[in-house]
Amino acid sequence: MPVPTNRETTTQPTQLHERPVGNPPVARTGELITMFINDEPVQVDRGTNVLEACRANGYDIPSLCYVKDINTAGSCRVCIVEIEGSRNLQASCVYPVAEGLRIHTNTNRVRRARRRVVELLLSEHNRECTSCVRSQNCELQKVAYKVGARYGKLAHQPVHEPKIVKNPFIVRDFSKCIKCRRCEAVCKNLQGIGVFSPLNRGNETIIAPAFQRNMADAACIACGQCVLACPTASLTERSYIDEVWQAIEDPTKHVVVQTAPAIQASIGEEFNLPVGTVVSQKLAAALRRLGFDSIFSTDFAADLTIVEESNEFLHRLAKGGPLPLISSCSPGWIKLCEHFYPEFIPNLSTCKSPMEMFGALAKTYYAEKIGIDPKHMVVVGVMPCTAKKFEAARPEMKTYGQRDVDYVLTTRELARMMRQADLNLNKLPEEEFDQPLGFSTGAANIFAASGGVMEAAIRTAVALTDGKAMGRLEFKEFRGLRGIKEVTLELQGQEIRLGVAHGANNARKLMERLKQGEQFHFIEIMACAGGCVGGGGQPITSNPEKPELTPEYRSERAKGLYALDLNKELRRSHENQAVVKVYQEYLGEPMSKKAKEILHTHYTARGKLPGFDFSEQEKAGDKQEIPVGNLPGLLH
């Protein structure tokens, strides 16, 4: 039986970084060879490795460092097998298959060695498993159980390092790090950033940004893909659950919750529903039972963003620039641009992200409407994203002196809150979101998939310029797994070139092309592969194959959202009557003065080595400091 096909179209570029981490990735050749697993002949692809070959043939070899195509370092040594003709045991994840290769997985030697390796890892692991945030969802825990590891005679020498909680998005706990280096590989190979590297050597090795700087002080884009990749709880999101519970309990506070479009398609996974199950109504019911005062969805603001952004685009198109207009919905991408491409900051759409627009509007329009002092309003965003936590803390994200969004929770944190509140998503009734900020069109739902923002914007732009209510609706050329999607369309008799990139590595590739002078009119960029459905705040599986890092799995989540869009009556953002009403009652018209005050923002050039090149920042005339260690949660 052949091993699963290597993805034909993939966001993970096979020729990745100039400095790939680890061995070359698995490359499918299509040519079958025969090898022997435990003396049984099997047919496998010539380009695969022993681990993949075994897994495809029913042997669940344990692994901790291996992530297909992303991390092939062979460093954890958990996946070792016996290979005939080889003196030592070999890591199967990096051992290429060969014709006639004979391997053994089920020998005393293999079992003993695997157990020993895991015992060694446990010997310095912070074994607070029962109270760990990744308990029951921890790969080390599962592997230890699987190989039958015991604490044995080895002294327990846990690393005594306090958790590093110095930024609002990601917490590092070295006492739980097993040095599998997946974070490093994901950051370098998948995202093309490379914040992490091993520091020190031998037993002192830690995986951290250069000079052991805080992630907030490095050129980290806060995307959280490292959190998804981490097999233990060494990398976790900065949790704001306690703060949110406190706000909910506070009778003086009106707590508004908004959930991003991606949440409804992914939170089901936390409750054992199949990937891609859309649970919008059950989600609303759960939020209400958690005790939030107003249950809204960010999808509403997504429609609003589209109206603003497509107007901004048409405006720029008419006035001649600066083009291309680059979308600003993804806070990871914004940070990437600020660090690596500050020269393109004028190209970024000045529109706030939907989450921030929502927060701003909640504390102005909605607060006025229900007659509440915005000071007593707390806006909580539930996002598939760790970078949103950073975004919420940005000094730019304030309206009339009020912070737009007070707390950001990830999908995982919301699920944790639901578990704490005894809520079983599967058995909850179906309810609707509150009005008016809970209504959305199909265009908003697809925001969470790569190409969705572009498709939604073009739906509106086409309709606005054609003046026809029934312009073209679906633009499937923006969908799919290709890392960079390019489309040329005609708009107002003008050829416009559109680009969509997802995954920071692809974003950088596209930006490099822009730097070379390539012309685009409008570009959508998402920092995470697949878009928000693949965000760093999404559910993590303890499956050793790490499906949540693959584009296929992420596109399953997206499929649910596209189905949602398909079944909606209204599928163009500007048709959202709630949005229309907001303009009528409060904002006036798109790009009006008030809209600009509330819904638009500006950005900060940061440089590749923030903290090192002050001169460059001074030259740029932008001395705005990034408040590090003094961010949400701490601000209130």
Add this chain to the structure above:
Amino acid sequence: MRIKGLPDLELIKKKHLPNIKARLGNNQTAGYQVLCCTGTGCSSGGSEKVIKTLNHHIKQQDLQNNVTVYKTGCFGFCKMGPILLVYPGQIFYCLVHEKDAEEIVTEHFSKGHIVERLLYKEPNENKIYPQLKDIPFFQAQQRIALRNCGLIDPEEIEEYIANDGYFALQNVLHKLTPPEVIEIMTQSGLRGRGGGGFPVGRKWAFTAQAEDSPKYVVCNADEGDPGAFMDRSILEGDPHSILEAMTIAGYSTGANQGVIYVRAEYPIAIKRLELAIKQAQQMGLLGENIFDSGFSFSIELRLGAGAFVCGEETALLKSAMGQRGEPRPRPPFPAVCGFRNKPTLINNVETYANVPIILRKGATWYASLGTEKSKGTKVFSIAGKINNTGLIEVPMGTTLRTIIYDIGGGIPGGKKFKAVQTGGPSGGVIPAQLLDTTIDYESLGKIGSMMGSGGLIVMDETDCMVDIAKFYLGFSQDESCGKCTPCRVGTKRMLEIMERITQGKGEMADLDELEELAQDIKETSLCGLGQHAPNPVLSTLHYFRDEYLAHIRDKRCPAGVCQELTDFVVNPEKCIACGICAKACATQAIIGEKKKAYYIDRQKCSKCGVCQTRCPKDAIFKAAIGGDHASADQPGNNHTTYPTP
């Protein structure tokens, strides 16, 4: 001048050969030739100053026409450095100080009298050897890789050419095809000298077969074993042989670019390599169209950043590419995917040093040396508790006894030989009963050690084998890159057990745990460093288990080394009650009064050892706890006699 072919080489050789011939004893020139070692050992002993002063006095006494001083590479007898060798007569002066220069010039060069006090005196027999060839240290040696060290001036390319240098390259480029060269290497039976012992011909053939291009030739000069300095001496004494060999390797494998990865801790070697590359480029022996053959080859240097693991080939390649020096799993082997992810041939310095002479003298000649499976000679650096510390080259198959007693001159101070460590931290100890083991890859492997790069560290009865094993394990643990679990965590856990044992806190179960852990680390580690890190522990456990038992059961260190298990004791028979030790003691642990032997209060003693260094009569010594001396120096027991070391 650009060398285009054989006639040009011959021309240079003709001009410079007389000097060399004189040194080789084949020709008497009119004047004196003085060879002074400028390797790291002698340099740090002040040989550069000696040369300067010599030249000064030669000029003063107007002997310039009669005496020429040459800088050379290492003679190998580092214990006796700085070394001067004077021709004619091959007079061997050792431990020369700059103050001696005037006397040498006046007496020897001017009057013709040999300065006897600077000649080599054999310590055991007290016999004086005026000539190098008679000195036992040099007698059992056969210098092939070191053929030019201590003979030619490494900073002059002409001297290298005069001693047949670059002739092999010329011959290869004009007369041999790449497969023919590889065939010669295969026939010669030369094996990698870096430690692994992989057949050189096969390695070259693999790289030649690789289809990708460009290809690279890399020289591993990241010698990191404690106490090993073979590669350094070759680079310092004969840099051109490496350049020539790499060019030949490039021609044979289809590479046009060479990289020498050399430790930054070898400044003299780096300087000489840079100079050699420059000279070779100027003469057209490196660069475009070498010898008008159409073959081009260039070499660049990469400096290591000081990590032992970078001697491992894949880690070296990563480091050479500017990445963190970490090994990666093989396959793919460097021959397929190496430097810049292209096919790469990687050999060690000593391996390359053998290449030109094999091609000049033929595979049959080389294969006639050594044993059946290990051909040729091997360079060793001998250090530790041995009289003649230094660098030697012996044919494979020489016994350890020959090396330690005949060449090395035995153990100083008449102490008893205990063991010799080969292969550095990756090797193992060889006890006295195996001294007749012959040195070759197979027999060393059989007894739990390994050839390694050629460091030999000799230990005598005052060395504690548990402590030695702990030291080597600590070294490996320190130098682990931290990539794979067994090496990063496993060696640490082993080290913790070893520390417990040496502190007297060991249990019998620790021994089983040590053995099991060692076995698992060997089986599961990613690279050679981890796979061999437990070797010192395993081999000492095998041959010196009684010492472990003494530490664990009796809580004593028989050799009196492990601090927690030893005491400083005053020998009352030697003590003259001067009180110096009591004054020096920081914790006021030494108590005594006039005319009575002092004693040390063990409760107060911090075991810093200052008293021992201050005692003018050597009356204070370290002794194992639990020995006969137990209460020897306590008040009232001063009459007790006990063994003194």
